[in-house]
Amino acid sequence: MNRDQFMVINRKDMEAREWQQLDFIIVTGDAYIDHPSFGTAIIARVLEDAGFKVGIIAQPDWRSIEDFKKLGKPGLGFLVTAGNMDSMVSHYTVNQRKRRDDAYSPGGQSGRRPDRATIVYCNRLKEAYKDVPIIIGGIEASLRRFAHYDYWDDEVRRSILFDSRADLLVYGMGERQIVEIAENLDSGLDIEYIRHIPGTCYIIGDKDNLYGGIELNSYEEVAADKRKYAKSFKIQSDEQDPIRGNILIQRHKDRYLVQNPPAKPLDREMMDLVYSLPYQRDYHPAYESAGGVPAIREVKFSITSSRGCYGGCSFCALNFHQGQMVVGRSKSSIVAEAKKIIADDDFKGYIHDVGGPTANFRNPACEKQLHKGVCKDKECLFPEPCGNLKVDHSEYLDILRTLRNLEGVKKVFIRSGLRFDYIMADNDDTFFEELCKHHVSGLLKVAPEHISPEVLELMGKPDSQVFDKFREKFYRINDKIDKEQYLVPYLISSHPGSTLKSAIELAEYLRDIGHQPEQVQDFYPTPGTSSTTMYHTGYDPKTMEQVYVPKSRKEKKMQRALLQYRYSRNYNLVYEALQKAGREDLIGNHDKALIKDKYA
Template structure:
């Protein structure tokens, strides 16, 4: 489907594998509105139909400046297949929720189609999939280490991480006929012929792709290098040699300032899907009444790639800007003050130079990280007084100050009946590999939660997120996990997912280095966690659900 932000001949055409939602939770919308605000004419081609060989792309006019391509909010392979390579039945980012029209390798399929139809157009790849597959990476669908997307596919550059400032610079340089200067910009990755290797001797060199293929155990130090050299304020270029080309990464773009975050969120979003879905668009319903408070995460969990996509440093909006958005949208109820970690809002780093730590919180909270719990508390109080009802759906971290905020959340009933938290496991060996805090910290959190809930006489429950079958997991460890969850919470949550070795995460490198867990073992662990759920919990959950609905339960 084609969406025109204005009717002029397009300067930029953006392609996405998702239904277009004009909301800042969707990266494609942010890029579109940023470019539009710079005076460029922007068109969006969303989910072109694969059934007629993407004819919709052939019918597009050639843009004055460039094509920008993203597969969407999630890596297209992860979105389409489970860890067991079974095709998913549903797709939250498609109208109606069917996965039938979703294709694997969306990014490269679109790029090659654009190149075949518009041979001399400049093509920019961006988003989650481009960021995580810009260097050699493990692909769980093919079960092979694959080279950079740029090795075999038709694109000029990848914009990695958050790309608002970089995309503005690319548009400006192409408009001024200074295309060659694009390759000096921060936040981009590009390829060179093998013959140029002698000119790169001064740069930091990553392990060759072919070497990784023959020795997968090298993926761990290689992936750690990518994280190390992608941290804010790193000033050098790095490169990796492939079979046919060399992939060069420029230093990362600087994180957005609070003022820049306010600018982005003041752009004229409609906060609606375009066009209006014929059925339900689950991804939109999830964020319909949400307000973003910040981006970035300093947690550095080994299975998570948020820091590669949004940055390690917390980039917070001002409270005034958040309140202005609430007023502009006439919101009476907010389902979430959205951020990767709710209570990291307002956190900042004392340093303003390069730091190679991939986590600000693990193994211990960094001395340079400034977390003032009162800043988050002030945000909660201001927003709560501005609306009739506020809920917090983003997760709360329990290895940083949380007691004041949690007390306020429970006292004022702004958890929506459920408070999300992510212990992920209970085994300290696994938690260490996950780069998560030890289980005792979660036990202390649960104890405080229960006392506070009792003090205010609230019917609120903890909803923990758990990852099963993580590297080094065993049946006995999973059994202990189940016992600990029942002991602490009285139930085993539904929010359990199998570990998926996604591209360019430390956990995926561990998965390749350590003994692999078979599909059969994975199934046994999952079945163990799901079987015979605690009766007391079912009774509590049923009681809670009926109380929320206002219906009366039938007595047996």
């Protein structure tokens, strides 16, 4: 690896370029990996392409201000991100236990960033340089831009803009915003006057000069009243559209948070440009002695082919971050990246993934979205595919065919999410057949999440019969092509709406299809999702109907154990759960029993 081709990380790098001062310094909670799967690398390269001098301070020691000063004072501003994940999710499991490792740190070492990294970094920077603009972004800032429920504090926190004391917040995918902000600052405009850019939030003392917009319930109101919290979230969610979205305003004591409407997603030409920039596609050589950075392993030989998702899953924050409008890169851009991968000395012939948030979404759901925006009160796929939905795998299939025929490529896998309901909505089975024949590595992971109708409805997922039909067709196709391949369903336990009865229903389903999941994800309430709103408030924000929420640690353990009822370590929990639910009929030595009765 040639260090000179990476972004600046120290004074020596600046001297090599004969730079006296940087325009922007990015402070990030992740190790520096120069790959387009990492937001820091993208923003740095986009600014570099726009003509700005950029440096990166990765994982600074936050216990003093010294690390924050190592690249000097930037001429235009600091850009702060917690990294590719919310720092609290990076640090803690759903049971709020400290994680033992961190894939985004050298050698996988944990503890290289603080809790609430965005806030801590910004406050350290304020100590180091009081007069330098600070702009925050990334997933942590994006999803915490309004007053929000925080699972770790178990209370509603203020917008992260107030606690970080940053000047501006960029939400969503920030390439458009950051270049426009940079150009405004470079032209001499003070940061306090940069209030016009879509996809940004700022704070004002009064709202007299604001024109239009929707005022949400205040921070104080949503912190005190769960119904108001749920209603406020619904408005926020409804307005996350770049075409029809309104300005949103939320009072915090005597000041106001203002969110401009979302930025328009990049068009295909701009997407291609972003992914064509000179990424080194690896971690910085400075981490070599620590054994590298584990996060590169999953993405080094993978290709992002699209952004955005109109899937509408309640537990997913994509609506609040990437948005529902899907944009796909061109075939030529994807092939060009594949050739870079093939040229890598470590490439063994396997492209690990070609996808995005949803791999088989390549374009907007329908023509209407391009002119009127995404429907406010209607989902594209739920409860069943909309009549206007364009179901077409031909473009994606053409790309996959080209990639797998490139010299040096042995196999192209698809490991990112595939919407099985979208596949089933396609009357042409060509994609499904070629998927099974060429792009599955023995196991195909899909996400039915649950099978209980009540839970699926709250999740925004299709009826279980759709998954059953997909499953049947998958095995039928594999029989036809004489391949032994298996489905691995992703499942979520303890989602809002899930009772012990629901969990038992799912356990019986797993028994009937002969599947024992090795992994089950307990529902993790993270900011920016409808499901988290349900968890906190007990209301479905879409209908304002009350929702049962499993919150006790004991019940959550029982629900999880039911999905892995065959494991001996779960026996006592499963036994207790079945007794509590009045389902002793599932205890015994018969075919339908989940567990044997060792107490009989």
